[in-house]
Amino acid sequence: MTQAPRPGPPLWLLAELTYRCPLHCVFCFNPVDFAQQDSELDTEDWLRVLREGRALGAVQCGLSGGEPLLRDDLEIIIAEARRLGYYTNLLTSGVGLNAQRAAALKAAGLDHVQLSFQDSTREMNDFLSHTKTFELKNRVAKIIKDQGWPMVMNVVIHRLNIDHIDRIIAMAHEMGAEYLELANTQYYSWAFVNRDHLLPTHEQLRHAEEVTDAWRARLGERMRIFFVAPDYHEGRAKKCVNGWGSMFLTVAPDGTALPCHTAKMLPGLEFPNVKAHSLSEIWFDSEGFNRYRGTGWMKEPCASCDQREQDLGGCRCQAYLLAQDAAAADPVCAKSPDHHRVVEAVQRAAAREPGGPVEHPLVFRDPA
């Protein structure tokens, strides 16, 4: 294996402040064993992580979870991030954001809020999150606008809400969102457990893209709509996290540093903890961050593929989940010897009637 190239700085520091969350979303990207990982960094540790990240060159700081509003030191963390010169972004379900807390976060210097919705209907929103949160999210959207924050609305898209896409876009527009992220489900963690329930058909996706394009033409720059490509249906791998260890540095609640938020499940890889190592050591020198950097780790068909610099072999976590080999080509790629696993899943989705039964029941994120 050739040596991994020396990377530039991690531009994005994602602080996963907690795995605690009042919602139970069926597509949650937290680890399925999150309840066994209940230790959390304390305030001083997070402030040190922020300082080290900024010294490395990070410019964006995402604050996520779980639900980051459950941390009562969030204002302190944001104030320090602001003082250091980060652009700060809060990723929230909205639960816990009342007018008073919003004013405190604004005073601390928070730049930007991403609010998640599960659907445009109360019934589906509340069903998918297993909570009565639709009305609350509507109130929170207004609070965000009242504070003058730019709002990204994020909606994870899948078989159970994709046919509502027109209403979802209309709702985001009516609420004054500047950006709408229609995030087609990525099948890791809880979404992988529930994949047969969540995978849409080709026809559903094509229709959703047409509706999205029509809205884009109508709204222009008034609301920018991102339609995150669904890689299961494309036959092409994506450059996951913009390349392993190239831009993103995630710190999990217990301080484990990761190149992506699900990498901890990959066997045979040690990921260092910020309590024992500096972010600089972690980023430049750790085995976990270097293992899949660049192209030197690749085997066939990636090693000789003319797309290898473009997609960097796709997603390592998906390769492990589908081919049980994190160094394999991402099976969403049509050249992967394991591509048939993806094709079969998509064919099963196509064969199932709308609302038709699935062998396993839908599993809600739950510590049990």
Ligand code: FES
């Ligand atoms: Fe881990 Fe893609 S989610 S590399």
